[in-house]
Amino acid sequence: MEDLHCLTGTEILSRIRSRQISATEATRSCLDRIDSVDPRLQAFRAVLREEAVARAEAVDQTLSRGADPGPLAGLPLAVKDVICLAGHPTTCGSRILRDFVPRFDATVIDRLRGAGAVFVGKTNMDEFAMGSSTENSGYERTRNPWDLERVPGGSSGGSAAAVAADLVPVSLGSDTGGSIRQPAAFCGLPGLKTTYGRVSRFGLVAFASSLDQIGPIGKCVEDLARLLAVIAGQDPRDSTSSPAPVPDYVGMLDRGIAGLRIGVPKEYFPTGLDAEIGTAVRRSLDRMTGLGASVEEISLPHTGYTIPTYYILATAEASSNLARYDGARYGRRDPGARELGEMYRRSRSGGFGAEVKRRIMLGTFVLSSGYYDAYYLKAQKARTLLKQDFDRAFREVDLIVTPTTPTAAFRFGEKTDDPLEMYLSDIFTATMNLAGVPALSLPCGVTRQGLPIGLQIVGPPFGEADVLRAGAALESDLGFRSLHRPRALER
Amino acid sequence: MAIEIQTVRHIADLACLEFSEEEIQVLSRQLNEVLVYIGKLSELDIRAIEPTSHGTEVSHAFREDRVVPSIPASEALANAPESREGHFTVPKVIG
Numbered sequence: 245m246e247d248l249h250c251l252t253g254t255e256i257l258s259r260i261r262s263r264q265i266s267a268t269e270a271t272r273s274c275l276d277r278i279d280s281v282d283p284r285l286q287a288f289r290a291v292l293r294e295e296a297v298a299r300a301e302a303v304d305q306t307l308s309r310g311a312d313p314g315p316l317a318g319l320p321l322a323v324k325d326v327i328c329l330a331g332h333p334t335t336c337g338s339r340i341l342r343d344f345v346p347r348f349d350a351t352v353i354d355r356l357r358g359a360g361a362v363f364v365g366k367t368n369m370d371e372f373a374m375g376s377s378t379e380n381s382g383y384e385r386t387r388n389p390w391d392l393e394r395v396p397g398g399s400s401g402g403s404a405a406a407v408a409a410d411l412v413p414v415s416l417g418s419d420t421g422g423s424i425r426q427p428a429a430f431c432g433l434p435g436l437k438t439t440y441g442r443v444s445r446f447g448l449v450a451f452a453s454s455l456d457q458i459g460p461i462g463k464c465v466e467d468l469a470r471l472l473a474v475i476a477g478q479d480p481r482d483s484t485s486s487p488a489p490v491p492d493y494v495g496m497l498d499r500g501i502a503g504l505r506i507g508v509p510k511e512y513f514p515t516g517l518d519a520e521i522g523t524a525v526r527r528s529l530d531r532m533t534g535l536g537a538s539v540e541e542i543s544l545p546h547t548g549y550t551i552p553t554y555y556i557l558a559t560a561e562a563s564s565n566l567a568r569y570d571g572a573r574y575g576r577r578d579p580g581a582r583e584l585g586e587m588y589r590r591s592r593s594g595g596f597g598a599e600v601k602r603r604i605m606l607g608t609f610v611l612s613s614g615y616y617d618a619y620y621l622k623a624q625k626a627r628t629l630l631k632q633d634f635d636r637a638f639r640e641v642d643l644i645v646t647p648t649t650p651t652a653a654f655r656f657g658e659k660t661d662d663p664l665e666m667y668l669s670d671i672f673t674a675t676m677n678l679a680g681v682p683a684l685s686l687p688c689g690v691t692r693q694g695l696p697i698g699l700q701i702v703g704p705p706f707g708e709a710d711v712l713r714a715g716a717a718l719e720s721d722l723g724f725r726s727l728h729r730p731r732a733l734e735r
Numbered sequence: 736m737a738i739e740i741q742t743v744r745h746i747a748d749l750a751c752l753e754f755s756e757e758e759i760q761v762l763s764r765q766l767n768e769v770l771v772y773i774g775k776l777s778e779l780d781i782r783a784i785e786p787t788s789h790g791t792e793v794s795h796a797f798r799e800d801r802v803v804p805s806i807p808a809s810e811a812l813a814n815a816p817e818s819r820e821g822h823f824t825v826p827k828v829i830g
Contacts, residue, residue, distance in 0.1 A: 589751050
């Protein structure tokens with residue numbers, strides 16, 4: 245019997261459907277592997293053993309009756325702990341929500357459950373999705389399966405590490421400034437941030453409401469397409485979700501990229517760009533040319549304003565969204581407070597970590613009277629310019645390709661002394677959140693030290709089908725999965 | 736634009752956060768470093784540009800005004816640190 249845990253989500257689905265393996269076997273294989281590997285990796289905040297086995301058995305019973313449990317029948321899945329799963333703690337990587345148990349499921353959970361998926365566990369993350377390394381979690385330190393002394397990236401570090409280490413074939417993350425794409429890149433996996441509004445945010449604990457999106461991380465682009473097909477689509481419970489029709493992402497995957505025009509923005513290849521990353525991305529662009537795409541240099545002239553714009557808008561929205569954590573209705577309440585204001589201050593100060601507090605402070609400042617125009621309003625205008633850069637570019641090209649990150653996975657503690665340095669990790673990813681456009685990170689090579697390098701494919705709003713088919717074509721050509729595997733856990 | 740310690744204390748009040756004196760000093764320094772970087776935006780002449788506050792063009796997202804069940808009070812109180820007779824209880828508001 246082949247090692248089930250090495251299969252992609254797509255392969256597992258096919259074997260379950262053809263009754264080669266049972267859903268229960270697939271889930272137990274994940275749970276066994278989690279038991280043996282996760283103590284060293286610490287990708288999971290919680291493992292939902294009984295529930296997962298019960299769900300898998302129910303799927304098997306449905307299949308035995310000759311009925312169809314859904315397009316994701318028996319697929320084991322991990323969920324970033326910022327997404328509400330009713331009846332189980334959703335901590336958002338924060339001490340302030342240690343005992344918080346949601347009373348309802350997120351819309352994406354409803355849809356995945358309806359499609360037959362099996363939730364295996366909740367994964368570790370940077371607290372309230374604020375961070376690029378998962379070092380800001382109030383709980384575990386999640387390691388990168390490619391090198392255990394390095395970060396898996398963040399904030400969806402647990403979701404990425406869990407898939408890279410073959411604990412689950414697919415996972416859900418969330419992305420506000422790069423939090424799916426950057427850990428996917430650091431962990432050698434494909435990961436997708438959708439167009440803003442493509443996937444419902446109902447049940448996603450909010451960090452920055454105009455930027456957050458839930459998205460899939462998997463072992464291959466087809467895994468992402470299969471998940472997206474289920475979670476995409478308008479939701480009456482999320483008024484920011486889009487009525488745009490959902491195309492047949494899976495069916496459109498194998499159309500190849502011949503004839504597609506690819507733009508390469510010169511601002512994403514600055515003089516100081518890491519040479520290995522630049523080379524890997526350019527080599528992939530050559531491969532894309534070989535597959536029939538045309539590549540041309542373009543300009544996204546306002547790129548240099550991404551980080552200032554992002555860190556004003558995201559922190560402003562976060563300061564507003566995190567005002568609800570006051571100890572009154574849920575979450576940590578400081579036991580000693582004798583009056584209300586003291587309860588708010590102590591519950592919050594004793595429950596939030598340093599990075600969260602720093603961002604709340606920054607966000608409060610830029611929204612405060614006297615500073616609002618100089619910072620917040622200005623950042624909103626800069627956001628318009630960044631969005632217009634993309635609108636203009638997509639009149640000339642079909643897709644845009646960039647590196648995903650300025651470096652490969654860094655070591656623990658390397659960037660924690662200087663918040664600004666950590667913020668600059670988002671330099672290639674945050675613009676896509678600001679512009680609301682879809683972006684995929686795809687592994688395209690490894691550094692001399694054997695660390696994965698991610699390439700980013702960006703599309704116009706609701707252009708996921710083209711982004712995914714380009715990703716699938718390049719993935720097939722590069723053969724990354726057959727050439728490179730994380731080996732750190734095998735020692 | 737550098738912010739003074741007094742402003743940092745004021746922001747902490749607005750955010751309902753409390754810090755030790757040492758933390759305020761460190762935070763003040765870190766915030767000022769970030770603000771210097773963010774100050775880059777002042778290079779842009781954007782007086783004539785409209786602000787963008789949304790990720791997409793979805794607007795007027797209305798629904799039918801139909802009464803549907805909402806979660807019962809018992810569910811709403813399930814995570815309450817303290818509750819009594821169907822209400823959240825908190826320390827007194829005025830000291």
